[in-house]
Amino acid sequence: MRVILIAIGSPGDVFPFIGLANALNLRGHRATLCSLPAFKATVEQYGLEFEPLGQQSCDDTPRPRDSKSALAEQWNAVSHLLEPTYDYIAARRHEDIVVVGSFWALGARVAREKFGIAYLSVQISPFLRETHRLMLDQLCAPQLNALRARKGLGGTVQHVVSQWMHSPDGVISFCPEWFAPQQATAPATLCKACEKAVAAIEHCRQRTKGRLARHSKGAINRGSPD
Numbered sequence: 001m002r003v004i005l006i007a008i009g010s011p012g013d014v015f016p017f018i019g020l021a022n023a024l025n026l027r028g029h030r031a032t033l034c035s036l037p038a039f040k041a042t043v044e045q046y047g048l049e050f051e052p053l054g055q056q057s058c059d060d061t062p063r064p065r066d067s068k069s070a071l072a073e074q075w076n077a078v079s080h081l082l083e084p085t086y087d088y089i090a091a092r093r094h095e096d097i098v099v100v101g102s103f104w105a106l107g108a109r110v111a112r113e114k115f116g117i118a119y120l121s122v123q124i125s126p127f128l129r130e131t132h133r134l135m136l137d138q139l140c141a142p143q144l145n146a147l148r149a150r151k152g153l154g155g156t157v158q159h160v161v162s163q164w165m166h167s168p169d170g171v172i173s174f175c176p177e178w179f180a181p182q183q184a185t186a187p188a189t190l191c192k193a194c195e196k197a198v199a200a201i202e203h204c205r206q207r208t209k210g211r212l213a214r215h216s217k218g219a220i221n222r223g224s225p226d
Contacts, residue, residue, distance in 0.1 A: 002030045006105035023194035082107045118208035121166040133161045
């Protein structure tokens with residue numbers, strides 16, 4: 001099985017995916033970590049397969065200055081990756097893949113909606129306040145819906161963060177203990193978290209096989225190249 005990991009954001013978003021990619025490789029799967037070009041050397045020093053998304057350099061990595069402008073700055077820094085992320089996954093949709101994406105991997109979520117691929121969202125930290133969710137809905141919706149329209153998806157998404165962004169296939173939580181009290185069933189270490197995440201990815205692949213077959217058959221019957 002090939003697992004495509006989409007980690008968009010800061011080092012705090014990328015490093016958990018490095019651990020997950022390593023755990024997947026140890027289980028005999030092929031993990032490809034896709035992120036900003038700035039992280040190429042960091043990822044490859046662990047012997048992992050890396051695929052750059054976009055042309056962003058280290059100097060362009062989001063650096064929010066205050067809480068009021070932080071979300072807008074982050075979205076401005078990553079929004080150009082919506083379509084490259086979608087296109088990368090679309091080109092590999094006929095392979096035996098599971099896609100796993102970080103908070104900003106919205107292009108992957110659109111690809112899941114379009115092609116029915118197996119997709120799991122990852123939550124690195126506890127979720128945003130309601131005011132931040134509403135702000136992100138307003139920031140993300142125009143470009144997100146423009147991409148969905150270009151890819152032939154009907155309707156519009158209004159509540160991007162609160163109702164749409166997390167995959168219906170499941171969510172993997174990597175919230176560290178210092179963010180909140182650890183639950184009795186929660187993994188004690190990132191290593192343990194990765195082990196559970198690998199199991200979730202393998203389970204997702206098995207669950208979605210039938211859906212992918214039906215989706216492909218439907219596309220052929222409609223005469224659609226997608």
